[in-house]
């Protein structure tokens with residue numbers, strides 16, 4: 001069986017974790033955390049980086065730091081992971097779901113523009129499959145209406161648009177280091193802060209609402225509780241594991257984009273014949289090879305192809321059930337029929353295996369099996 005995903009491993013995780021245990025620094029925000037944050041800062045160019053226990057936590061932290069709460073409307077794609085909405089719902093915000101552009105399966109700027117009201121506070125776009133959303137259009141709308149942009153860059157680490165890292169276009173960018181992502185520490189994430197004036201508040205919230213981080217840097221004499229925060233950062237053991245993977249990010253990205261490009265080149269004939277659609281990638285992007293998907297003509301074709309690949313010992317996977325038609329979405333008053341493109345295409349997406357252990361022969365086998373389904 002060709003697995004859909006294999007969590008990334010390097011040679012160094014065990015060494016760094018052992019060093020972190022021996023150091024006697026355990027609880028987090030220690031030397032491994034600082035090294036990981038520095039490396040992420042260098043890679044992305046973010047003003048500041050805070051390691052978190054997940055991308056979900058990074059989005060919750062961003063929502064708290066941005067002061068998003070009751071009475072605020074936030075614009076979120078329906079075709080995404082539930083955390084992209086839940087992170088703000090928990091603080092009482094109203095989520096306004098927007099439709100996708102089927103050529104990218106990312107939020108459609110025209111629908112965003114239509115859904116902006118006097119109560120809109122933020123847009124939370126998601127970078128899908130390691131490719132950028134329509135950055136220019138979303139940034140222009142945010143600027144015109146003075147909205148905060150919080151990027152869900154869970155899948156976007158080490159990818160760029162126009163020479164700039166995904167996760168650094170909005171005020172905040174949220175990255176995931178979950179084991180299903182390109183690099184990971186089991187569970188983990190990071191908040192990228194892209195405006196110097198926002199750093200201190202985010203750091204207080206990250207440190208349980210205190211100025212302990214400043215105290216440890218010697219900037220204040222004693223530390224105190226300043227506002228309601230939470231416990232957002234991982235232990236030093238996780239940071240040590242992550243650092244090992246961060247040091248290999250360039251080879252990881254190279255490996256994955258090679259496979260991604262193999263798929264793209266090998267399957268372009270099928271796309272030209274109209275068997276399926278491939279994701280449209282904006283010019284000026286460098287990808288990270290996070291995921292490669294086919295958009296089939298309908299759900300039935302998608303399911304039959306999935307079964308066909310399964311029969312050929314290949315594990316391909318579908319993706320998100322739209323949030324607005326999920327039980328939570330319905331309980332919030334959304335109903336099917338409101339986002340036609342999302343409803344039309346979300347069940348027709350099939351992701352092909354993509355991980356660091358996939359050989360050229362494996363990738364070729366997947367492509368041949370896709371072709372044999374259609375011809």
Ligand SMILES: *Cc1c(COP(=O)(O)O)cnc(C)c1O
Pocket residue numbers: 053054055056057080081083084126152154155175176177178188189
């Ligand atoms: C993985 C993922 C998340 C959640 O990340 P966690 O680190 O597991 O919280 C959120 N959004 C998107 C788009 C994701 O792919």
